Amino acid sequence: MATANPLNIAIAQINPMVGDFAGNVKMAMDAFQEASRLHARLLVFPELSLCGYYPGDLLNESAFISKSYQALGELASFSKQFPGITAIVGMPRKSNGPGKLLYNSLIALNNGIVIAEYHKQLLPTYNIFDERRHFEPGPQHAVGIDVSGYNVGLMICEDGWNDSAENYAVNPYEALAMIRPDLVVSINASPSNIGKREQRQQVICAAARRHALPILYVNQVGGQDSTVFDGASFAVNADGLVAKQWPAFQTVVDTLTFDTHTFLPQPHFPLNSLDGYSVDEFVLRHIVLGLRDYARRCGFKTAAVGCSGGIDSALTIALAVEALGAGNVIAITMPSQFSSSGSVSDSRLLCDALGVTLYTHPIKALVGDFSQQFHDSFADELKGLSLENLQARIRGTILMAYSNHSGALVLTTGNKSEISVGYCTLYGDTNGGLSPIGDLYKTEVYRLSAHINQRAGREIIPETILSKEPSAELAPDQKDTDSLPPYEVLDEVLKILIEGDQLPQPEFQQARDFVANYRSTAAGETVYQRVAGMIARNEYKRRQAPPIIRVRPRAFGAGRQMPIAARH
Incomplete structure (x- = not known):
């Protein structure tokens, strides 16, 4: 347990753009200056913040990787103006081993020098994610850095979502426990959808409570093609309660204080608090x-x-x-x-x-x-x-x-x-x-x-x-009802057929109960099967349609990959 003075931490909830290295570095430099003004000792950026998330097959282009390294060099040189600040940024990093040629990496900078690297261990390939296409999983060990006497453990997005060990054989929290960090910093590019912020906080708060680890979760904000990132960064104390959270859908450079084993200020925020936003x-x-x-x-x-x-x-x-x-x-x-x-x-x-x-x-x-x-x-x-x-x-x-x-x-x-x-x-x-x-x-x-x-x-x-x-x-x-069931019926059927248990739990239960009751009659079952057939037959239209802004857990596009020529 550290006995250092309180640590002032700055979060940079920024809106980077894929491939805009000059613009992304400029955002990072501005954040450095603001962090210095706020007397921060640690500055945390989101996942892949130097190149933007997600670059897709741009990661296969050597010029793109070279520009990522050049951006890191520019930021490292700039950081010499602020020797008292350690910065954590995200970028693709070359791998020296077998497998894919790149890691999804976290880089810790201080006074122009890379003082630590951590490579993402868990690479999602579900829903809209396809990171294993481009990245190699990082080594199964923890990385910590010393910041003003505190041992800060490092983590990247998906690494923090497998504490239940349901989705991967590896649980990065177990390796973190071996280095006994005072707090954990997680950098993220976590997409927004209905119910996602609540889900995020539930997962991270449960892990913080189980391992008695304070966790700072820094997320990016902004729209990238069909995907929207809401920011909504937050800090969780070791008791699993949210100590501070930042606004959704806004860029923010702000600070909080960590003292011994606790984020300040408190009081705790109610879990799932959405700044007073209704769903609409x-x-x-x-x-x-x-x-x-x-x-x-x-x-x-x-x-x-x-x-x-x-x-x-x-x-x-x-x-x-x-x-x-x-x-x-x-x-x-x-x-x-x-x-x-x-x-x-x-x-x-x-x-x-x-x-x-x-x-x-x-x-x-x-x-x-x-x-x-x-x-x-x-x-x-x-x-x-x-x-x-x-x-x-x-x-x-x-x-x-x-x-x-x-x-x-x-x-x-x-x-x-x-x-x-x-x-x-x-x-x-x-x-x-x-x-x-x-x-x-x-x-x-x-x-x-x-x-x-x-x-x-x-x-x-x-x-x-x-x-x-x-x-x-x-x-x-x-009238639409000449061809379709009433929308009050159709929408509940579609929710079950398209999203199912990916829906937020209350919405899933409501749709499931409605559809079960509706299908209990022969007429309802006929409509249900007709709608299922219509969804399948029209995949070819959706494949040729423009990008859709993703709002719900399962949207048409990269998050729902279905064949056109199939019998199902």
């Missing part, structure tokens, strides 16, 4: 951060959305305004002969409430010309599904033409319920560069829309949109 507010902030970072990092300053006067496009536009500003969002309404009168008028009400420019581009003449040419060429008439999909594809073409003309990012408006069962048109309403609400079930779309109004204290999304019956408006008097 959490989802809103999550999507907004993901959308903002995606646009910024891909070089888009503006976004364009097809505005149907329906709930999905209304929510997408409202989220885009929150992320990018009203002046950077364009809405385009494209009425056809089947569009209701509210399609345009409700779109106008929405855009007026948000301060968004609305353009009108009717498609009736285009559909007529295309249909006539189709008849002239093939001696047959376009009707039924082919005519419905033609309208969606013409709208998609208009949006992409506007994108090419203006440089705007087209946002796709489909929700998870529709995407799951293929109630969308490939090369039509699936067109776009990003799908902000593609991981929200339809019932969640309504709930989040109502939350936006409540949050604003006024009607942002018009009541006429919230209350109208869902319809694709591609045929006379068409």
Whole structure:
């Protein structure tokens, strides 16, 4: 047990970008300066903070690895200005042994010198993770560093999640016990989803309590492609209670004090406390951060959305305004002969409430010309599904033409319920560069829309949109329920078929009980099997759709890898 003076620790909950070495090093340098101002002796960055998480197959490129080492050299040289600060950063490190050529590594720097290295032992390959593709597991031993008389044990993300020994044969906590650290520092790139922050705290708090080890958990923040990182770093005392936690969805450089065997200040925070966020507010902030970072990092300053006067496009536009500003969002309404009168008028009400420019581009003449040419060429008439999909594809073409003309990012408006069962048109309403609400079930779309109004204290999304019956408006008097079960039923069935026990426990129990009761009748079982078949048959559409901002534990994309050509 250390008997040193209290240790001031700075956490750098930063938003690094994959491959932006100059920008990431600049963030680290700024954090050094702030840590010095705050009189910190230890400065902790997230996992792979120098190169960004997750680089994917960029890790196979020698130039990328060289730039990582160059970034480390620049930061090490800069650290000489702050000899009293030991910094912990993450980067890929070359391996000298057999197997993969790289480790996922933690580097401890002091006064320009690498004083310690620790290599991640447990490499996740589940859900959205595929670290074993690029990295070799680190040696099964612990690493500690001396910081102002304290023995600080080191750990990287997944290493802290196997104390129950359910997922790997190795438990890094056992090796840590051999070096008897005063506290443990874990650097992380832990993705955000509904229920994840609670899960994180439960796992780390249980390990801290079992091993009587204070643990500092530092996580990155920001959006990277489909994945959003929420930050929400926290410190846990040896009794398993949270001593301090930092905000979600914000960059933070802040300090806390460690004295003997305890993080200060206390009182303890309630486990699972979410800064007072409701689930709806959490989802809103999550999507907004993901959308903002995606646009910024891909070089888009503006976004364009097809505005149907329906709930999905209304929510997408409202989220885009929150992320990018009203002046950077364009809405385009494209009425056809089947569009209701509210399609345009409700779109106008929405855009007026948000301060968004609305353009009108009717498609009736285009559909007529295309249909006539189709008849002239093939001696047959376009009707039924082919005519419905033609309208969606013409709208998609208009949006992409506007994108090419203006440089705007087209946002796709489909929700998870529709995407799951293929109630969308490939090369039509699936067109776009990003799908902000593609991981929200339809019932969640309504709930989040109502939350936006409540949050604003006024009607942002018009009541006429919230209350109208869902319809694709591609045929006379068409309703979604002509093709699908009611969304209140469909969504519970989809939760079980797609996410199952990966759902947060209360939600899983509710969905499981609902579906079990629903399937107890012959009619319910028929619907259940039909929905399961629709999910399987439409994998080809999802494979060609734009990236979806991941919100839930199991989202379409890298986290759900299913074959297209299969019988199941």
